[in-house]
Amino acid sequence: MLNAKGTTIGVALLLLAGMHGAQAHHSYAMFDGSKTLTVSGTVAKLEWTNPHVFVWIYVPSTKNPGKYDLYAFENGSPNAITKVGWTRDSLQAGDKITVEYSPLRDGRNGGHLTVAKLADGRTLGSVGGLAAAPSFKRPSPAPAEQKP
């Protein structure tokens, strides 16, 4: 059982996640932040747009061998993810990629991106929304932790 302090901290964490969601535009209720799934595939498109950048990838279908499923992953805004190393040229169509993400609650193929790993060894993270969840692991120091 949580004591009063534990409850306060728990609520603060919920608020923190929610607050960052708001800063990043919405509540993130559509994502299951308690789960982290991983898929590997081929980059179809990096949709570099406000208020959210989307990463589209083709993933070999497990149900239909020889076919691909299209996955969509939301990330923060261009401004936000630029702070952790993304650029509009970070991904090119055809790049091999592995994505860790918090899945959509409705079961569709996609979710909120937490970490993207490229074949060349690059690792790119997320800012905003679920990046504030306690389970989120930043791949590199957050901007706030970097000395100017």
Place this chain on the structure above:
Amino acid sequence: MNRRLRTLALIALLVGSLGAAADTPPKPGMTWDSLKDLPDFSGWWNLAGFPPLPQIEAMKPQVAAVLRSWSAKTTAGTDPADIDGMKRSYCGPQRFSGFNGGFQDYVEFLFTPGRVTITNELGLIRRIALNAPKPAGREATNTGISVAHWEGRTLVMETSGLDPEMSINEPQRRYPVRIGRNARIVERLSLKEPDVLQIVMQVTAPDLYARPVETTTLYHRDHKHVFQEITNCTANDRAFDGATGRERFDMTPPADLPPPPSK
């Protein structure tokens, strides 16, 4: 004393008064020259750490209960619109309820004689009069009425006249909790290090908080940052249905999506 002598005496008195006024140094920040002697807040500032959190432990119990319940439900997956019935609009004006920005965006502090202006890349503009009396009888607004003065190397800003309907987490109006009537925000800005700006903020909001709350927020100066506007006012936003006020995850593929890889 004849008329001529009286005139000369009056002129002498006026010249003397002007001379005395010229000898009085202007208050800090009131002239271009005096700005040079003040701390250097120029450039773009990036939030260090997290924005100031809503201080739930300082809230009035009934307000805190609403917020706790709402947070638990959204975290469990309920759409906010189904909890509080609020149709949210993500394309509203930027507002100030205690956070100048810097999470996704960058913030700048501009100084001109008698005036401080705070802006961020989301479009917030706060106009703060220096060494000026607080004007009375104004309408409550999105950024309130702000006045400021220098206390040594610290800029002290006081804001009131905020729209009581403003959420505690503007600009998104996402929380069903308002800042309420007669809110007053005092910010004390100073350089903790040459490139570290500290804002100590005290919020008094009698409808929301049982007592004044104080937070400290730090910003790092980014000498390399180049201005990049950010907007949530985007047509066809995949994450939000502006017609219903509900959130969504629109998976309509981009029109220019290339075909799947060939085997």
